[in-house]
Amino acid sequence: DTEVTQTPKHLVMGMTNKKSLKCEQHMGHRAMYWYKQKAKKPPELMFVYSYEKLSINESVPSRFSPECPNSSLLNLHLHALQPEDSALYLCASSQDRGDPRYNEQFFGPGTRLTVL
Amino acid sequence: DQQVKQNSPSLSVQEGRISILNCDYTNSMFDYFLWYKKYPAEGPTFLISISSIKDKNEDGRFTVFLNKSAKHLSLHIVPSQPGDSAVYFCAASGWGGGSEKLVFGKGTKLTVNP
Numbered sequence: 001d002t003e004v005t006q007t008p009k010h011l012v013m014g015m016t017n018k019k020s021l022k023c024e025q026h027m028g029h030r031a032m033y034w035y036k037q038k039a040k041k042p043p044e045l046m047f048v049y050s051y052e053k054l055s056i057n058e059s060v061p062s063r064f065s066p067e068c069p070n071s072s073l074l075n076l077h078l079h080a081l082q083p084e085d086s087a088l089y090l091c092a093s094s095q096d097r098g099d100p101r102y103n104e105q106f107f108g109p110g111t112r113l114t115v116l
Numbered sequence: 117d118q119q120v121k122q123n124s125p126s127l128s129v130q131e132g133r134i135s136i137l138n139c140d141y142t143n144s145m146f147d148y149f150l151w152y153k154k155y156p157a158e159g160p161t162f163l164i165s166i167s168s169i170k171d172k173n174e175d176g177r178f179t180v181f182l183n184k185s186a187k188h189l190s191l192h193i194v195p196s197q198p199g200d201s202a203v204y205f206c207a208a209s210g211w212g213g214g215s216e217k218l219v220f221g222k223g224t225k226l227t228v229n230p
Contacts, residue, residue, distance in 0.1 A: 004159070006159075040222075040223075041222065042205055042220035042221060042222050042223060043160065043205075043220055045217050045218065048217065056217060090159050090160070092159075101165075103148045103150065103165070103209040103218065104150065104162055104165055105162065105218060106162060107152075107159035107160045107161070107162075108159050109157075109158050109159045110157075110158070110159050112157070
C-alpha cells in the first residue's frame with residue numbers, strides 16, 4: 001500500500017464552525033506532514049510530526065490544531081477559520097530520519113477547503 | 117526570500133521530443149533534491165530525486181541532473197508524452213530556513229502537444 005488517503009475531499013465551512021481533516025497512511029512511515037496550497041502556488045509546510053510528536057510548527061495560527069493519534073493517522077482540527085484560509089490542504093508522509101529516503105514525501109489527494 | 121526558483125512558469129513541447137525543466141536554488145545547505153508532478157485537484161506525486169553526492173539520476177524516461185557549483189538542477193523527460201502534461205515542482209531539502217524541511221519552487225506547467 002503506497003497510498004496516503006485524506007477525508008473529506010471537499011469541505012465548506014462557516015467562520016464559526018469546527019471541523020476536522022483526516023489523513024491516513026499504511027506505509028509504515030513515521031513522519032507525517034500538513035501543507036497548505038493556494039492556487040498557482042507551491043505547497044507551504046504547516047506542521048511536521050515525527051514519531052507521533054510535533055517537531056515543526058511553521059508559525060501556524062492557533063485556529064489550526066494538529067493531532068497525531070497514532071503512527072498511521074494525522075488530523076487537522078479547524079476552528080474559527082477566515083475566508084483567506086480557503087485552500088487545498090495536503091497531507092504527506094515519509095520514512096523516518098534514519099532512512100536515506102526520508103525526504104521523499106508521499107502526498108495525499110488533498111482536501112479542498114472553502115471558508116465562507 | 118525564495119530559496120528554490122523555477123523561472124519558467126510554463127513550457128510547451130511536442131510529443132516525442134525532450135522536455136527540460138529547470139530549477140535553481142540559493143541555499144548551499146540543501147543536500148537532497150526532488151521533482152514532483154501535480155495534476156489539477158490532486159496531490160503532488162513524487163517523480164525522482166537526487167542526493168548532492170551525485171550529479172545524475174535516471175529512472176526510465178526521467179533523468180535529473182545536478183550542478184552543485186551552479187546551484188542548478190534540471191529534469192529531462194524523454195520522450196515526452198501527452199500524459200506528462202502537468203505542473204512540475206522542484207523541491208530541496210536540507211538545513212534551510214532554520215530547520216530541515218522540503219522547500220518547493222513555484223512550479224512549471226508542462227504541456228505536451230500530440
